[in-house]
Amino acid sequence: MPGNSQRRNRRTSSKKGSTSGSGGHHKHSLAGKGRTLPADERPWHKQYRPGENEQLPKRTKWKQEKERRKAAAEGRAPKAGGRRDASPASGRRGPRVSPGRRSSTPKDAPELLVGRNPVVEALRAHVPVTALYVAQGIELDARTTEAVRTAGDRGIAIMEVSRAELDRLTGGVLHQGIGIQVPPYEYESFEDMLAASGEAPAPLLVALDGVTDPRNLGAVIRSAAAFGAQGVFLPSRRAAGMTATAWRTSAGAAARLPVAQVTNLTRALKQCQQAGFVVAGLAADGDVPLYQLEASVDPIVVVAGSEGRGLSRLVGETCDLRVSIPIASEVESLNASVAMAVALAEIARIRTA
Template sequence: MAGNSQRRGRRVTPKKGAAAGSGGKNRSSLSGKGRTLPADERPWHKGYSGTEKLPNRTAWKQAKEKKAAAAEGRAPKIGQPGTKDTTWGKGTKGSKPRQSQRQAPQRGGNPRVAPGRRSNTPRDAPELLVGRNPVLEALRAMVPATALYVAQGIDIDDRITEIVRTAGDRGIPLLEVGRAELDRMTGGVLHQGVGIQVPPFAYEPFDDLLAAALEHPTPLLVALDGITDPRNLGATIRSAAAFGAQGVFVPERRAAGITATAWRTSAGAAARVPVSQVVNLTRAIKAAQREGFVVIGLDADGETDIYNLEAAVGPLVVVVGSEGRGLSRLVGETCDMRVGIPMVSEVESLNASVAAAVALAEIARRRSDAA
């Protein structure tokens, strides 16, 4: 053959002719859709003024919905966010609802969790309280329990004997489980071979906490400002019980609550010391001041020395700041005075629970000397 007819990739079929047209059938799809309507002219937009004429299909769907609502005796769903589309359809372009028009999640459901995490345990679910002292103190304080778990092969001491006997007297089911199973149930927390299932902690109403403290000759309360570590909370409750405080109150938000970890750290003191959760810590402090309490805030730069605190012998509220930032601004301004703990060596600050223990011990000493 002549030319390059033997080259690789040569054409072996006849060349196609001109493509056939649509005959004008798709002419409308090639035409423009006109200008973009502003918000006040879009019937499906929340900024629609309602004065412009509705498209035919939108008006028809609205009339249909109103007629159905009247027949069923309910309000029409026109324009309600999160309802099925009744104000737009094929006759109105761009009818996908905006994010602000979708149904917002209802409040009061499961708490929000970080992306990638599941919150399968409701807030009011029972907890497992572990440790020999916490379990024994909880049983002595008649804390309601639904089950007692004892690991197989544990060393029996006087506490275990009393725990099993007390649980049997109260009719609490005794379940003997393997140590590995108890490890799994507690998430690896040191359990000392025993644990009880308890309902959520019952917080004391703040007004009752305040009234009960005023019945004592020398009332003493402890307030925690943003303590987020449950171990610090439990240790502070333990110190409050040791040095004669009548109660502890904490904020509901951005603060630790009484969990199994706090129970265990308190060594059972949470069963003896009333704990209250308040919505606003500043308002609770002001309510205590109106009842005659002097409120002191522990601060490393406080103007008053804890060893020279003359107000220690009267009604007192000791406010302990958070682990990192200390007292918040509003709480610090509400306190009657800021009290510091002098230290011999150059240390940045004390742990929150340690600072509370030092202050409460000094207050108890001054009160015993004044008695």
């Protein structure tokens, strides 16, 4: 019954009682906090620049030293800022990089080629190497011993690092405890390549239209050098560049044959036509069989398309000839590098016949 409840001090009304004030002790919380400091006046901000006699906070100095060491190991200039850590003022965090994912690196940064077989093959092919990284405690075998001995004979810096450091440098890629650092490739000027090719008795150039596999690029460069081409040019966007993988696949030919990047491949092909070249594109539905290519004895540019779609529409329309390679009906098409090797070999045969 009401009034017989055993629970004491039970509130029976929904209204709150009177509350006591703070006595003016909390009035400072209502005061304004002043102006918001700009970035260059906040010691914790990445754009902050201290004065001549001003000392940086300990954590900021640590972050800058860490970035400096990382940049020195990768052979680049230190970045002005990096991943934002917790801010002393707000406590908020900036974007994080997921573990095991490679962060964005500058386009002209050195590249690491890892793995025991790739490293040995690259050294055998005389790929330009600036450093050899070997993990501490690595199990030595014939390949590792050959890599270290070759690097020592050529005066290449040998860096012994921890496995954790090599994991960081490679972005989590399986490296087998060894890797080499390859400098950025120096591309030839397309205009210089075109002018130099005109001095040859029978000029021959190779163009690639959107080939995205660096192994195909390296194989094409190797074939172009083997069959007497004066150079290779390719688009600077949406196409493979001269990475460490392309270096290795070219078996050292990239050090002897000029390679150029162009902003617009169609415009570059038209420049070749104005210079007196015949532009022949390799296409499965081409109307000129390769073995009947009479233009082989003339100055010629051979163009290969991408691995999937072949020649793009604009490039195909720019070509003077569309050349097909006769193959068995059971085979749909040839790999871009294989098709280029077959075409260059036939052109070389016709020229020497």
